[in-house]
Amino acid sequence: MSFQDIFGCEPAVTATAPGRVNLLGEHTDYNDGYVLPTAIPQRTTVAMRPNSQAEFIVYAADLATEARFYRDEGPGDHFAQYVHGCIRGIEALGVKVPVLDIHVESDVPIGVGLSSSAALEVATLRALRELLRLDIDDVRIAQIAQRAEIEFAGVNCGIMDQMASSLADTRSVLFLDTRTLERRLLPMPPRTELLVLDSGISRSLAASGYNERRAQCEEAATRLGVGALRDVDDPAAVEALPDPLRRRARHVVTENARVLRAVDGVDAAEFGRLMNESHASLRDDYEVSVAPLDRLVELLQAHPDVHGARLTGAGFGGACVALCREGTASGVARRVLAGYAADGHAGRQLVPAAEEGA
Ligand code: GLA
Numbered sequence: 001m002s003f004q005d006i007f008g009c010e011p012a013v014t015a016t017a018p019g020r021v022n023l024l025g026e027h028t029d030y031n032d033g034y035v036l037p038t039a040i041p042q043r044t045t046v047a048m049r050p051n052s053q054a055e056f057i058v059y060a061a062d063l064a065t066e067a068r069f070y071r072d073e074g075p076g077d078h079f080a081q082y083v084h085g086c087i088r089g090i091e092a093l094g095v096k097v098p099v100l101d102i103h104v105e106s107d108v109p110i111g112v113g114l115s116s117s118a119a120l121e122v123a124t125l126r127a128l129r130e131l132l133r134l135d136i137d138d139v140r141i142a143q144i145a146q147r148a149e150i151e152f153a154g155v156n157c158g159i160m161d162q163m164a165s166s167l168a169d170t171r172s173v174l175f176l177d178t179r180t181l182e183r184r185l186l187p188m189p190p191r192t193e194l195l196v197l198d199s200g201i202s203r204s205l206a207a208s209g210y211n212e213r214r215a216q217c218e219e220a221a222t223r224l225g226v227g228a229l230r231d232v233d234d235p236a237a238v239e240a241l242p243d244p245l246r247r248r249a250r251h252v253v254t255e256n257a258r259v260l261r262a263v264d265g266v267d268a269a270e271f272g273r274l275m276n277e278s279h280a281s282l283r284d285d286y287e288v289s290v291a292p293l294d295r296l297v298e299l300l301q302a303h304p305d306v307h308g309a310r311l312t313g314a315g316f317g318g319a320c321v322a323l324c325r326e327g328t329a330s331g332v333a334r335r336v337l338a339g340y341a342a343d344g345h346a347g348r349q350l351v352p353a354a355e356e357g358a
Contacts, residue, residue, distance in 0.1 A: 003047045003103040006059045006066075011047035011103065015126035018043045019108035020115045020164035021196050021321050021351065022312050023173055024278055025259040027286055029158025030214050031221070031252045032179035032228035034259040037164035038172065038188070040196070040351050044106035044119040046083075046127045050098040058083050061105040071099070074152060079104075082117050085148025086124040093144075095132060109350050112198045113313020117153065118161035121145035139181060142166040156211050175263045179230060189268035192307065194321060195329040196351035197300070197337065199293045201317035209288065210314050213248060220249040230256060247285035254281055272307025272323050279310035279320075288315030292345050296320055299336045306332060319350060330354075 003011045018039040025035035051057070055068045058080040067080035071091075074084040083104075087097050102124075108116040125141045128134065136144075142162035149157050159178055168174040172185040188194075221229050223245065224237055229252040232238060238249045258274045266274070279297050283289040289297075293311050300309035300322040309322035324332050333349040340347045348354070 001059075001061055001064075003049075003101075006103060007049065007051075007057075007101045009049065011101075012049040013127050013130040014045060014047040015123050015130060016043045016045045017119045017122035017126060017165045018168070018170070019119045020161060020168060021194065021319070022160065022164070023194075023321060023323070024262050024274060024310075025160075025255060026278060026282055026310075026312070026315070027213060027217075027288070028230075028252055028255050028259070029160040029178040030156070031217050031256075032230035033252060033256040035160045035164075035176050035178060036173050036259050036262060037160060037168055037176075038174065038194070039164065039168040039170045040108070040114060041170055041353060042106070042108040042114070042119075042351075044104065044108050044116070044123045046120070046123040047103045047105075048100045048127050048131060050131075051101045053099055056084070056087070056100050056102065058102045058104060061103065062107075071097075079120070081152050082120050082148060083124050085152030086121050086128065086145065088152070089144035089148050090125070090128050090132070090134070093134075093136075095134065097128065097132070107353075109198065109319075111203060111318070112350065113203065113311075113315070113318035114196070114350065115161040115165060115313070117149060118145060118165040121148050122162060122165040138166045139163070155207050156214055175259070179228070184263075186263060189266070189271045189307075189323065191326045192268045192271075193324050193326045193329045194351060195300075195306075195324050195333055195349070196312070196319050196321050197296060197333060198319050198348045198350050199290075199296050199317060200346045200348065201290055201292050203314065203317040209316050213286065213288065216245055216248045217252060220245040224249070229253060244287070247287075251281045251285040254285075268307045268323060268325075272309075275308030275310045275321075275323060276301055282311055282315060286315075290315075290317055292340075292343075293317060293320060295343060295345070296336070296340050296347055299339045300332070303332050303336060
């Protein structure tokens, strides 16, 4: 149902933002490291209009559900907490946000590691920027969105997802230094196409496992006497750490090196090799993969039209990404998903968006 159907009038403003898929640089952003995401075609659209009630109303068209909350009292454990967090983030700038009717519509897959929450936050903040004529740029939007996620949704995340949703596009990859926020839009490796598959395994441990990994990285950095693992310049020092800190730190150090290598103008085959190495490192050293996801990645890596594949996002289930030869992604998906089904798992194609009824 549209804004008009729910609220009986047209919205004052409408804004959109995309989900993202990360190609390399996983679990590096909260270590001040490097990342390489790109936007996916799926987007979240947020429409809003001031109302004359006491409560904010958020209607999510795809979930056919509504949440109500007050400025000082959030909606609890609900998708609308991200919207509430963004409103509070704008108010923290000293701006009064009027009570609003809000309509959310999205085709970004939820809960698979493609940043549906960042897309919701960035679209909400873009709509608020337009409605209230705020002088804030896209980086500031990403920073407010990240704070909303940490403070109101309880995931101690880095800034990659929000920067990607706010600044990336689907034609290039965003090379971002998460410490300085310096960034460059780079071309995709020539004659390639991305494929994103959902493993069908839900990411139930994601929040607790994520926060635990982050704490381990901070401890490793302290023991190594550096501000963040990004600053490790002697990989041998990492080998002296006790396990599991040694393997956690080794992942971060080698992953940062892989991103820097990839942006050094490598060809598709080398880019793919770096993705394969990244998956192995996430599986063995960082331990954020699960067996069915490993199987799906292995099937992708074995396909002759795939340069490389890896899990993407926080891990613990969710999606994986493959770099394919141009024009082959949907064919690769069919073959690989059939193999995955033969093993008793139900995966699905997310990017390119599968055709209706296919
Ligand atoms: C989640 C977080 C990001 C990043 C990735 C892992 O998506 O929100 O900040 O840490 O996991 O690379």
